[in-house]
Amino acid sequence: MKKHYIFSAALASTAIFASAMMTANNASAAGPTCTDGKIVVGAVSTITGPADFSEVPKAAKATFDVVNAAGGINGCKIDYTIADDKADPQVAAQSARDLVENKGAVVMTGSASLLDCAVNAGYYDKQGILSVHGLGVDPVCFNAPSISPVNVGPYTLTTAVLQYGSSVLKAKNLCGIFWIVGGTDEAYPAAVARWEKVSGQKFGMIDLTLPFQGDYTPYVLKARDAGCDAVVMNTVEPQIVQMINTADAQNITGIKWLFLAPGYTEQVAKTLAATKQEIYVGTEWEPYTDSKSKSNESWNAAMSSAGMPLTAFTQGGYESATILVDVLKSIDGPVTRESVTAALHNLAPVNNPLVGTPYTFGMAASHASSQGTKMVKLESGAWKVETPDWFVLPPE
C-alpha cells in the first residue's frame, strides 16, 4: 500500500514535471521559429524586357532589410530572392520552380510581372504556396485561389473609374477605348458590365481595337462622333500623351478623359501641362504625389531611408511586405510553407492606410480585395487629388 502510494506520488510528480516542462517549451515556442535562422521568401517579377516592374520587389526587399536589421522575426532573418522572368513564360515557369523547389521558398511576396500569374498560378496552387502579390497585371492575378494582389488592378479600376465618371462627374454617355493585350479581351468588357450593373446606366461606344502604335486620330473622332462625354482608356504613358495631343489637335471639347493607374506619373503631368482636355486618373494606392497625406507617412519614411523612389510601385512592394511580416509574426511554431499558407488562409482582413479596403486572403477561389481608388485630376502640369476620401465600389 505504501509502495503503491510512493509510486503514485512519483508518477504524479513526473507528470507535473513533464507538463511543466511542456508549458515551458510552449512558452519558448510562442511565435515563429525557423531552421538555419532564415525564412525564404521569393518573388517573380518582370525586370528586363518590355516592362520594368523591379521597383515593386525592391521596395519589398527594403522593407525586409529594415526588419532583418532589427533582429528579424523572432530571430529569423527573411531571405528574399527576386527572380527576373524577362516577360518570357518559360523563364517565369523556371524561376518559380527554382524558388519553390530548390530554394525552398515558403511564400511569394511583392511579385510584379506581366505573366507570373498566368504562367504560375496553377503551379503555386499545386505546391500549396501562396503569393501576396505586389502588383497584379494580368486577369489571372485576380482569378486564382493561390494569388491575392495588394493592388486594385486594371479591371476593378476600370469599373471604379467609370463609376466615378457617372456618379460624381455626372457623365451620361460613357465610352471605352481599350488596348487589348494577351487574354484581356474578356476582362475589360466584364469590368464594363459590372459598372452597368452598379450604376444602372447603359454603356456607350466600346472599342477594343486600339493599336499599340499608329495614328489615333480615327479613334478620337469615333468617340466624338458617338457623342461620348467621358472616355475611359487603359493605355500606358506614351499612348496617353499621344491620345490627348491628338484630341487637342482635333479641337475636341466636352469629353472627360479617364485613365487607369499607369497614367499617374509626374512625366505625364509635365508633358501634358498645356492641354485643354479634362484628364482624370484612378490611382491604386494613396496618391503618392500627395506629400501631406498622413496615410503615406510610414511608407514615405521607409522608402526615403532606403533611398527608394516615391512611386506607386514602391507602395505596392511596401504594402505586400508589411502584410507578410505581420502574418509571419502571428505564426506559432515552425515557419513552413504549410504554416504560412494556413496563416494566410485564416487571415483576418488587414487594414492598411495605403488602400481603401482591407486586404484579405482566405480560401476564396479568386481575390480582388482592393476595391477603392482615389481620383486625381491634371491641373496645370500637376496632379490634384479630387477625392480626399476613398472612392469605394459597392460589393459585387
Added chain:
Amino acid sequence: MFTSTVAGLAAGGAYALIGVCLVFTYRLVSVVNFTGAAIGAVGTFAMVMLREQGIPLPICILVGLTFGTVTATLLGAVMMKWFAGAPAQTKAAVTVALLVGMIALGLRITGGQHPRPFPDLVPGAAFTLAGVVITRAALVTISLAFIFTIAATRFLNHTRMGLQLRALSERPVTAELIGIPVRRLSIGVWAMAGLATTIALMIIAPQRAPNFLTFSMLVVPAFAAALIGGFRSFWFTLAGGIALGLLEGMAAGLSSLAQFRSAVPFLIILAVLMWSQRRARWDEAR
C-alpha cells in the same frame, strides 16, 4: 466612314515621306535600310532632350538635325567600309541588326516608356475636311513628301551627280574604276536621307506615341509604301504611302475590320511581293 478615312491622311503623309527616303537610299546605294526611321528618332530625341534642359528651340532643332544626319553618316560609313561588296540580303540583314541595337540603346537612353514633351514645330490647324481637323503638321508632311519626290526624281534624271549615283548603284566597281568618288557620294546619300527622315519625325512626333520604339517601327508602313513603288518609283511610293494611311484610317472606322488595322501594312507587303514575284514563279514552273 469618310471621316475616318480622311483621318488617316496625317499618318499617310509620314509613311510617304519616310518611304521616299527608303527608296532614295535603296536606288542609290542599294541598301534596304531598316534603320531609316530609327535614324530620325535619334535626331528627334536629341532635340527634345536638349529642349528639356531649357535650351532655345531653334538651337535644339539644329542640333537634332545634326544628330540625325551624323548618325546616318556613321551608319553609311559602316555599311560602305565593311559591306560595300556584300549582296543586298546581307546588307538588309545588317541594318536589321543595327535597328535592334539602336532600339535597345535608344530606349535605355531616352527613359523607356516615360514620355517626353515634344514641341509642336508646326502648330495649329490648317482646315477642316469632313469633320476632321487637318493639322498644319499633316499638311507640311505631305508637302515635304511631294517636294522630296520631285527633288529626288529631278536629281537622279537631270543632274550629273544623279547620273554618277545611278552608275554607282548599278555597277559599283565600274563606277569606281572610271573615277567616280564612290565612298563620298554614298555617304552623302545616307546623310541626305537621314536629314529628311529626321525632319519628318520632328514634325509628326507630337502626334505619335512619344517613345523610341514606336518611332523606329514607323519603318514598317514606310516599307509597305516603298514596295508599292517597287523600290524604284518615287511617285508610286508617295501615292502608296498616302493610300496606306487612308486605308488604315478607314479600317479603324469599320468595327469589323478595326482589329486587323495594324496588319494593313503587312497585307500590302505580302500582296505586292506575290504580285511582283509572279513572273519568277511562272518562269520557274515552265
